[in-house]
Structures are given as C-alpha cells and as structure tokens.
Amino acid sequence: MQKFVIHIEETGESYTAADTRSVLEGMEALGKKGIPVGCRQGGCGVCKVQVLEGQFTRRVMSRAHVSAEEEAAGCVLSCRIYPRSDLRLNVVGAMKKNVCRPADAGAASLSPNP
Known part of the structure; x- marks a missing residue:
C-alpha cells in the first residue's frame, strides 16, 4: 500500500490517501x-x-455525469478514482458548497431578539 497527498486547491487543505481508498x-x-x-x-x-x-486509476463512471469531453479536461467522480501519485484537484458540482465552506461558516451570532 502506498500513500499520497491530495491537495484541494480552493481550501488549501491537503490529506493523505492510500492507493487502496477512493x-x-x-x-x-x-x-x-x-x-x-x-x-x-x-x-x-x-x-x-x-x-x-x-x-490516478479510474473505475467505471456514468457518462450521464461525466462526458468524454469533461473527462479529457480532468473531471472525474472522486468515488471512482484511486491515487497513483500526489494529486491536486478542484471540487466541482454538488460537493463544492460543503467542501469549500469556511471553517467558521454557520457560526452566526446567537444574540436573542429584543
């Protein structure tokens, strides 16, 4: 088993991923x-x-969600790829809102209404 560093461009975060996990x-x-x-x-x-x-190694993914053109531009489904080297990536689509949310998002002031 090998481990690689995955870097998320939008947040600057990195994590270690084994080549046996997506x-x-x-x-x-x-x-x-x-x-x-x-x-x-x-x-x-x-x-x-x-x-x-x-x-990365890529497994089968639906063309309804990743066209051949998108794949040629590097777009893939993260559940279907396994790292073979360090990766640098952007999050797109439905995950972007939650992955790229600031750490203190939602921590609004809870002062009572007068």
Whole structure:
C-alpha cells in the first residue's frame, strides 16, 4: 500500500490517501460536515472533481455525469478514482458548497431578539 497527498486547491487543505481508498473516502476523513456522497458507484455524479495534476486509476463512471469531453479536461467522480501519485484537484458540482465552506461558516451570532 502506498500513500499520497491530495491537495484541494480552493481550501488549501491537503490529506493523505492510500492507493487502496477512493479520493472521496479520503475527503470524508477531513471531517467536513455535509459532504454529499451519493451512491459511491459512479452513478449519481455528486462527488465530481477536476484533477489538475497527478496520476490516478479510474473505475467505471456514468457518462450521464461525466462526458468524454469533461473527462479529457480532468473531471472525474472522486468515488471512482484511486491515487497513483500526489494529486491536486478542484471540487466541482454538488460537493463544492460543503467542501469549500469556511471553517467558521454557520457560526452566526446567537444574540436573542429584543
């Protein structure tokens, strides 16, 4: 088993992922609340990312969610890729809102109404 560093461009966060776990599984380990994980089989499309740099093994994913053109531009479903080197990626689609949320998001003032 090898381990690689996955870097998320939008947040500047990095995490270590084993080559035996999907990029999505590693992302979940960051402890972000509300990461949509959907089917985990490449059929729902909620975990789309764009790999900017690095090598990975890709498993079958639905063309309804990742076209051949998108894939050529590095867009894949994070549940269906396994790192083979360090990766640098952007989060796109449904996951972006939760993965890229600031750490203190939702921590609004709770002062009572007068």
